[in-house]
Amino acid sequence: xxxxxxxxxxxxxxxxxxxxxxxxxxxxxxxxxxxxxxxxxxxxxxxxxxxxxxxxxxxxxxxxxxxxxxxxxxxxxxxxxxxxxxxxxxxxxxxxxxxxxxxxxxxxxxxxxxxxxxxxxxxxxxxxxxxxxxxxxxxxxxxxxxxxxxxxxxxxxxxxxxxxxxxxxxxxxxxxxxxxxxxxxxxxxxxxxxxxxxxxxxxxxxxxxxxxxxxxxxxxxxxxxxxxxxxxxxxxxxxxxxxxxxxxxxxxxxxxxxxxxxxxxxxxxxxxxxxxxxxxxxxxxxxxxxxxxxxxxxxxxxxxxxxxxxxxxxxxxxxxxxxxxxxxxxxxxxxxxxxxxxxxxxxxxxxxxxxxxxxxxxxxxxxxxxxxxxxxxxxxxxxxxxxxxxxxxxxxxxxxxxxxxxxxxxxxxxxxxxxxxxxxxxxxxxxxxxxxxxxxxxxxxxxxxxxxxxxxxxxxxxxxxxxxxxxxxxxxxxxxxxxxxxxxxxxxxxxx
Amino acid sequence: xxxxxxxxxxxxxxxxxxxxxxxxxxxxxxxxxxxxxxxxxxxxxxxxxxxxxxxxxxxxxxxxxxxxxxxxxxxxxxxxxxxxxxxxxxxxxxxxxxxxxxxxxxxxxxxxxxxxxxxxxxxxxxxxxxxxxxxxxxxxxxxxxxxxxxxxxxxxxxxxxxxxxxxxxxxxxxxxxxxxxxxxxxxxxxxxxxxxxxxxxxxxxxxxxxxxxxxxxxxxxxxxxxxxxxxxxxxxxxxxxxxxxxxxxxxxxxxxxxxxxxxxxxxxxxxxxxxxxxxxxxxxxxxxxxxxxxxxxxxxxxx
Numbered sequence: 001x002x003x004x005x006x007x008x009x010x011x012x013x014x015x016x017x018x019x020x021x022x023x024x025x026x027x028x029x030x031x032x033x034x035x036x037x038x039x040x041x042x043x044x045x046x047x048x049x050x051x052x053x054x055x056x057x058x059x060x061x062x063x064x065x066x067x068x069x070x071x072x073x074x075x076x077x078x079x080x081x082x083x084x085x086x087x088x089x090x091x092x093x094x095x096x097x098x099x100x101x102x103x104x105x106x107x108x109x110x111x112x113x114x115x116x117x118x119x120x121x122x123x124x125x126x127x128x129x130x131x132x133x134x135x136x137x138x139x140x141x142x143x144x145x146x147x148x149x150x151x152x153x154x155x156x157x158x159x160x161x162x163x164x165x166x167x168x169x170x171x172x173x174x175x176x177x178x179x180x181x182x183x184x185x186x187x188x189x190x191x192x193x194x195x196x197x198x199x200x201x202x203x204x205x206x207x208x209x210x211x212x213x214x215x216x217x218x219x220x221x222x223x224x225x226x227x228x229x230x231x232x233x234x235x236x237x238x239x240x241x242x243x244x245x246x247x248x249x250x251x252x253x254x255x256x257x258x259x260x261x262x263x264x265x266x267x268x269x270x271x272x273x274x275x276x277x278x279x280x281x282x283x284x285x286x287x288x289x290x291x292x293x294x295x296x297x298x299x300x301x302x303x304x305x306x307x308x309x310x311x312x313x314x315x316x317x318x319x320x321x322x323x324x325x326x327x328x329x330x331x332x333x334x335x336x337x338x339x340x341x342x343x344x345x346x347x348x349x350x351x352x353x354x355x356x357x358x359x360x361x362x363x364x365x366x367x368x369x370x371x372x373x374x375x376x377x378x379x380x381x382x383x384x385x386x387x388x389x390x391x392x393x394x395x396x397x398x399x400x401x402x403x404x405x406x407x408x409x410x411x412x413x414x415x416x417x418x419x420x421x422x423x424x425x426x427x428x429x430x431x432x433x434x435x436x437x438x439x440x441x442x443x444x445x446x447x448x449x450x451x452x453x454x455x456x457x458x459x460x461x462x463x464x465x466x467x468x469x470x471x472x473x474x475x476x477x478x479x480x481x482x483x484x485x486x487x488x489x490x491x492x493x494x495x496x
Numbered sequence: 497x498x499x500x501x502x503x504x505x506x507x508x509x510x511x512x513x514x515x516x517x518x519x520x521x522x523x524x525x526x527x528x529x530x531x532x533x534x535x536x537x538x539x540x541x542x543x544x545x546x547x548x549x550x551x552x553x554x555x556x557x558x559x560x561x562x563x564x565x566x567x568x569x570x571x572x573x574x575x576x577x578x579x580x581x582x583x584x585x586x587x588x589x590x591x592x593x594x595x596x597x598x599x600x601x602x603x604x605x606x607x608x609x610x611x612x613x614x615x616x617x618x619x620x621x622x623x624x625x626x627x628x629x630x631x632x633x634x635x636x637x638x639x640x641x642x643x644x645x646x647x648x649x650x651x652x653x654x655x656x657x658x659x660x661x662x663x664x665x666x667x668x669x670x671x672x673x674x675x676x677x678x679x680x681x682x683x684x685x686x687x688x689x690x691x692x693x694x695x696x697x698x699x700x701x702x703x704x705x706x707x708x709x710x711x712x713x714x715x716x717x718x719x720x721x722x723x724x725x726x727x728x729x730x731x732x733x734x735x736x737x738x739x740x741x742x743x744x745x746x747x748x749x750x751x752x753x754x755x756x757x758x759x760x761x762x763x764x765x766x767x768x769x770x771x772x773x774x775x776x777x778x779x780x781x782x783x784x785x786x787x788x789x790x791x792x793x794x795x796x797x798x799x
Binding site: 365 | 605767784
């Protein structure tokens with residue numbers, strides 16, 4: 001009994017335990033439902049799954065199933081980010097416990113019952129629980145926003161290395177707060193039309209109505225919601241990495257105001273899509289620029305830090321460029337978290353900007369289904385990059401060392417980047433080959449994508465397997481990590 | 497470790513570049529007779545039906561007829577040669593063009609002007625077209641006679657239907673003909689088997705020609721017959737129509753205010769199965785053509 005109690009206590013009362021549970025659930029859901037599409041469908045695995053697991057896949061409900069699947073996975077990611085935030089950003093212990101408890105109950109309820117409803121027959125009690133879980137997550141967000149309030153005396157800072165106002169308000173904390181408020185508002189932005197469409201079970205995918213000239217206000221709100229939620233998840237992750245790398249100094253002072261202003265403008269732009277659709281995209285682009293600059297400043301700071309620490313360990317006093325580069329690449333986990341942010345600019349931002357600029361001249365010359373591939377690929381890649389950054393960060397926190405750290409880190413980076421690069425190529429294939437000649441390119445891009453994703457999933461599986469085995473050990477790693485139930489130690493560990 | 501990964505990345509890049517090479521396309525394919533007559537028309541009764549993903553109630557006011565199958569290469573070539581001889585269409589470089597009176601233009605955002613003048617019907621010599629042009633007349637490539645006509649723009653599709661005394665079906669007409677009035681997902685029911693339709697990776701015998709995107713299958717191919725050991729299931733709509741799911745997208749007639757995209761229905765050989773659902777839509781500019789886009793015509797019932 002004590003065996004079980006201790007493990008459950010670790011998994012649900014410590015930050016690393018909570019993150020481990022969420023990653024494991026995402027991994028299980030991804031593995032299971034990944035068998036229903038793409039190459040698994042072509043290999044006939046989908047049919048096997050339907051026959052042997054009692055899946056009920058009414059073709060008319062495909063859109064609804066996908067929406068629930070995306071929401072459940074996104075909720076788990078939001079929960080992971082929340083666990084990190086409550087551990088990294090100073091707040092009362094009682095606040096941290098309340099927030100973590102509420103969001104854990106929320107995302108697990110949402111995930112279990114949402115997927116059950118979507119894939120295993122329609123028990124409407126389960127749909128209600130799916131919604132109730134999301135409501136709990138929203139309340140956790142309200143509590144988090146309250147806990148992050150930056151103008152409390154105890155959170156004022158006089159640290160000259162940190163971005164702050166003359167009155168001592170910590171601008172990084174303001175950035176967290178702004179992100180949290182924007183997220184709550186953006187949740188409602190989707191929930192209100194969602195409740196209308198959802199109650200009538202009239203699910204639709206945004207990419208299917210992209211060329212519809214007249215979109216209703218509720219349809220516009222749904223499109224805005226999915227864009228801003230992914231953006232804010234990315235903003236939150238950037239802020240988490242700022243803490244993880246102990247971002248401070250001159251660059252921090254520039255980055256945090258940019259992050260605050262950018263987040264506000266992007267969010268305002270997306271919310272404006274309903275009344276001012278014609279200019280909303282311009283506002284969003286204007287807001288994206290400072291956020292991207294802030295992210296790149298973090299990358300510069302983090303890479304410099306990684307290289308300098310490595311050189312210090314190696315006792316190299318005056319390194320040349322090659323030596324610095326080798327030092328930087330010596331730690332694939334920490335290098336990779338930031339590299340993925342840079343790589344995103346090539347496979348997400350650049351492709352997105354190109355599509356926006358060339359919309360009428362090139363993209364709209366293609367059929368809608370081709371544009372759809374570009375749109376879905378675009379945000380799948382962004383979601384995938386976010387996932388790999390979290391994975392690398394978690395592996396770092398798990399204390400992977402030596403050769404295992406090298407192999408894990410590089411395989412995740414190269415595997416994911418290969419996959420995301422191939423998807424970017426697939427999205428834009430009509431630029432390079434004619435439709436009649438696209439098959440070879442399509443097959444190759446899909447093959448490389450599958451190889452890359454399989455590599456990442458294999459690494460994820462190995463990491464989860466290692467952690468599972470560890471849980472059965474009396475003096476396993478988990479016992480050391482459990483000590484971070486006192487969150488101060490987690491912060492110190494990260495600061496190291 | 498890093499060196500190995502670097503080499504692997506270079507190999508992947510080389511693989512991608514080699515994949516951009518032009519494909520070798522066959523000039524002929526093995527002919528298969530399906531026993532289905534593409535010249536047949538089917539009467540669809542007026543009345544209510546369920547439209548779209550959410551099965552909204554809709555109604556067709558009058559009876560109409562629609563072709564039993566897609567228009568074939570052989571059928572299109574005959575009409576094309578007549579139009580060419582009559583001077584109704586002309587060859588302009590590599591394009592076959594014909595007159596179109598233009599769409600109303602409102603000048604909205606992203607709106608492209610489709611003005612009065614000559615517009616592309618189809619490319620004369622381009623990979624994917626299953627017609628050969630000898631400088632005088634067009635003829636279907638051997639084995640492709642009963643395959644659906646492809647690489648035809650909306651202008652070329654609408655002109656063909658007009659030439660045979662018909663028109664393109666409206667979206668509603670197309671959908672009712674495909675799914676009847678019971679709101680089914682596919683023309684034959686609510687499930688999709690690989691040997692019911694030609695779609696991406698459906699493993700039909702023509703996939704050997706162009707990989708998993710395959711090539712077109714003869715119209716009426718999925719009729720329960722076996723072809724060279726490949727057993728098909730009979731896959732018809734409630735009114736007996738063939739190829740209302742997969743093989744080629746089919747142009748429809750509707751022109752919507754403020755946009756000039758023309759809608760296609762039915763899904764194609766190059767699409768995943770979910771695109772074959774009866775409510776799935778695709779659209780493109782009216783001068784777009786593709787190896788996966790064809791047509792079938794509809795006509796009013798003579799009283």
